[in-house]
Amino acid sequence: MNSIKAVIYDMDGVIINSEPLWREALIHCFNQVGFDFSQDKCRITQGMRLMEVVEYWYAQQPWKEKSLEEVEQAILRKVTELILEKGEAMEGVYTSINYFQSKGYKIALASSSANSLINAVLNKLELTQEFEVINSAEHLSFGKPHPEIFIKTAQQLNIKPVDCLVIEDSFHGVLAGKAALMKVVAIPEEENHNNPKFSIANYNLKSLKELETIDFD
Known part of the structure; x- marks a missing residue:
């Protein structure tokens, strides 16, 4: 053995x-590009890399306001801010x-x-x-x-x-x-x-x- x-x-x-803070950041940033995001959607991609999360949801409901990289960086900034504030x-x-x-x-x-x-x-x-x-x-x-x-x-x-x-x-x-x-x-x-x-x-x-x-x- x-x-x-x-x-x-x-x-x-x-x-x-940090999982609740990730959900807060994802919902905030996806909503900014017109994607009606939710807690349940967050859990589907939990544990995946951020770039893969963004790509996954873009494939489900494409947006036009920002590039995938811009959304990824916005989420990373937001979750970092939240973690430093209250993690x-x-x-x-x-x-x-x-x-x-x-x-x-x-x-x-x-x-x-x-x-x-x-x-x-x-x-x-x-x-x-x-x-x-x-x-x-x-x-x-x-x-x-x-x-x-x-x-x-x-x-x-x-x-x-x-x-x-x-x-x-x-x-x-x-x-x-x-x-x-x-x-x-x-x-x-x-x-x-x-x-x-x-x-x-x-x-x-x-x-x-x-x-x-x-x-x-």
Whole structure:
């Protein structure tokens, strides 16, 4: 049996409570180009890279006011502004990182968000020194649910994928972790705690605080 040697955190919705702020930014910016956006639409593309989110919704309902890149940059500016203004760490982030470090696990971050947003979040939460590897899918060939970002992160940690544990909140992220042959902890938003689609994860938790109760080895 493989034992865990590294833990890879997602960022949005895992270390920072930013999913509601992402929804606020998306609704605001899409509405500005005449697209009647909603909370439910936000959840369809949760966990995807921002460029893919914009492309997905443009294909559903094209707009003329701004280019796709302009909309993407507007959303990134808005969500960064919101996170810096009122973003808060998810409950249990600091204690879970300390717990895994005490067990000798390597710690990494692998996010679909842009590098600029990752840096803003880590600075705000004072976590810049806690991760041995920090990766964004921004410039990779594929975003989640493709496993590329997790495979790349494992390579940089010099750890086999099967010896890695991924912590995710989105279904796209869970799929990516499983596709990378890693063990996956799913901690979805409260409304999805009993959603059967998350049963594909190895562990389904309600909070990072529960991590210390599980023997991952």
